[in-house]
Amino acid sequence: MDATSAPHRIPAEMPQYGEANHIFELMQSMLEQLLIHQPQDPIPFMIEHLHRDNDHVPKIIILGPPASGKTTIAMWLCKHLNTNLLTRGTLLGKEFSSVAEEARKQYQRFKKVPDSLLIQLVQERLMEEDCVRRGWILDGIPQTREQVLMMQTLGLAPRHVIVLNAPDSVLIERNLGKRIDPVTREIYHTTFDWPREAEVQNRLLEPEGISEVETARKLLEYHRSIIRILPSYPRILKAISADQPCVDVFYQALTYVQTSHRSNAPFTPRVLLCGPMGSGKSLQAALLAQKYGLVNICCGQLLREAVEDQSKLSELIQSFFDKEMTVPDDIILKVLKGRLDRPDCVHKGWVLHGFPRDLDQAHMLASMGYSPNRVFFLNVPLDSILERLTLRRVDPVTGERRSPGVFPSPHF
Ligand SMILES: Nc1nc2c(ncn2[C@H]2C[C@H](O)[C@@H](COP(=O)(O)OP(=O)(O)OP(=O)(O)O)O2)c(=O)[nH]1
Numbered sequence: 001m002d003a004t005s006a007p008h009r010i011p012a013e014m015p016q017y018g019e020a021n022h023i024f025e026l027m028q029s030m031l032e033q034l035l036i037h038q039p040q041d042p043i044p045f046m047i048e049h050l051h052r053d054n055d056h057v058p059k060i061i062i063l064g065p066p067a068s069g070k071t072t073i074a075m076w077l078c079k080h081l082n083t084n085l086l087t088r089g090t091l092l093g094k095e096f097s098s099v100a101e102e103a104r105k106q107y108q109r110f111k112k113v114p115d116s117l118l119i120q121l122v123q124e125r126l127m128e129e130d131c132v133r134r135g136w137i138l139d140g141i142p143q144t145r146e147q148v149l150m151m152q153t154l155g156l157a158p159r160h161v162i163v164l165n166a167p168d169s170v171l172i173e174r175n176l177g178k179r180i181d182p183v184t185r186e187i188y189h190t191t192f193d194w195p196r197e198a199e200v201q202n203r204l205l206e207p208e209g210i211s212e213v214e215t216a217r218k219l220l221e222y223h224r225s226i227i228r229i230l231p232s233y234p235r236i237l238k239a240i241s242a243d244q245p246c247v248d249v250f251y252q253a254l255t256y257v258q259t260s261h262r263s264n265a266p267f268t269p270r271v272l273l274c275g276p277m278g279s280g281k282s283l284q285a286a287l288l289a290q291k292y293g294l295v296n297i298c299c300g301q302l303l304r305e306a307v308e309d310q311s312k313l314s315e316l317i318q319s320f321f322d323k324e325m326t327v328p329d330d331i332i333l334k335v336l337k338g339r340l341d342r343p344d345c346v347h348k349g350w351v352l353h354g355f356p357r358d359l360d361q362a363h364m365l366a367s368m369g370y371s372p373n374r375v376f377f378l379n380v381p382l383d384s385i386l387e388r389l390t391l392r393r394v395d396p397v398t399g400e401r402r403s404p405g406v407f408p409s410p411h412f
């Protein structure tokens with residue numbers, strides 16, 4: 001077969017390099033920004049985007065009905081993640097901004113800020129250095145589908161959206177106890193979250209718009225709009241019940257925003273199964289290989305095949321077998337490298353078991369550039385292992401291992 005028709009051998013380290021350095025995600029994010037902003041000259045835009053490297057900063061939206069705890073949770077998340085909190089109040093109160101000044105005028109005259117003006121304020125704020133560098137949390141924005149569409153058009157995309165929910169009756173009751181510290185702008189509650197310091201207690205103010213009627217009106221407005229907003233965030237949305245202690249809501253929200261979403265990047269599984277003899281490595285490896293189309297590599301089997309194949313190393317390996325000595329690590333690695341570099345392992349991925357058996361071997365495997373992206377340790381009590389190994393039987397023809405009562409091997 002001439003070289004042009006031979007299968008293209010992608011070096012094993014290439015997909016691993018891409019995975020380790022998130023190349024796919026980097027390119028995907030840059031392409032998204034290019035298509036959204038369509039810069040006159042893409043080259044400096046891409047260079048600036050890559051230098052900015054803010055693909056991993058928090059970009060969070062917290063939505064929910066009044067008194068669900070949006071501001072409380074947003075403030076706690078901001079402190080914990082050291083990021084920026086954006087609320088309607090902070091956006092409208094922005095100084096040295098003609099957009100904010102216009103928005104304040106509109107609010108004073110009509111008690112409402114036009115969607116376009118509010119989203120323009122958001123865009124202006126998100127482009128500031130601190131939001132670019134440390135990310136942001138939007139509290140209660142967007143409030144309408146029109147605002148969502150405007151944000152999407154401007155490329156203002158969150159990475160995580162949290163929607164708090166609780167029964168209206170709970171929220172109406174809860175809002176009555178809301179209090180604000182005029183100095184720190186911290187939110188408190190007369191029953192659920194009362195400050196310890198007397199000085200703070202004495203200066204707390206009852207905010208406007210927390211009466212039963214007012215809260216009921218806002219709830220009606222919220223229920224009307226939220227059902228048109230949520231479909232815009234299908235894969236990055238997490239609903240959390242706000243009818244539980246603040247701290248529980250906070251930790252569920254924190255756990256969610258600290259998880260990264262499943263990447264669209266091509267993924268080649270490189271699975272390592274570790275565990276004592278009889279823990280089921282071979283059986284699980286066969287099941288994984290069958291389910292995910294992986295190459296099943298049992299180190300012991302590989303060495304036996306190397307002997308049968310009359311390879312260069314076969315006599316050397318056979319000599320260790322004959323003396324019932326362990327084969328030296330460097331010989332095992334040579335055999336392993338030859339197998340892991342084959343196109344089927346590079347393209348389909350592999351599940352390896354029986355090696356490494358100790359830290360030195362693990363370091364040697366990594367130093368050769370074979371880093372697994374999933375490692376499982378099969379932990380089985382000693383008595384179960386003894387029972388399995390004593391009952392284990394091996395098929396002399398197929399080499400399959402079976403124990404009475406264990407489901408048929410995946411080959412049937
Ligand atoms: N009850 C039970 N038996 C299992 C399970 N997995 C494997 N076995 C049985 C099948 C085998 O006869 C015996 C040992 O399984 P394996 O040969 O897959 O274990 P492993 O490859 O870890 O042993 P090795 O280190 O190669 O000697 O235990 C399991 O999940 N439950």
Ligand SMILES: Nc1ncnc2c1ncn2[C@@H]1O[C@H](COP(=O)(O)OP(=O)(O)O)[C@@H](O)[C@H]1O
Binds near residue numbers: 070174190193244249
């Ligand atoms: N999970 C919760 N349990 C009890 N009280 C809460 C909870 N979350 C918030 N609160 C209290 O409810 C009131 C409204 O909270 P806030 O964060 O202002 O809600 P939102 O910003 O959604 O209107 C505050 O007094 C706050 O202390």
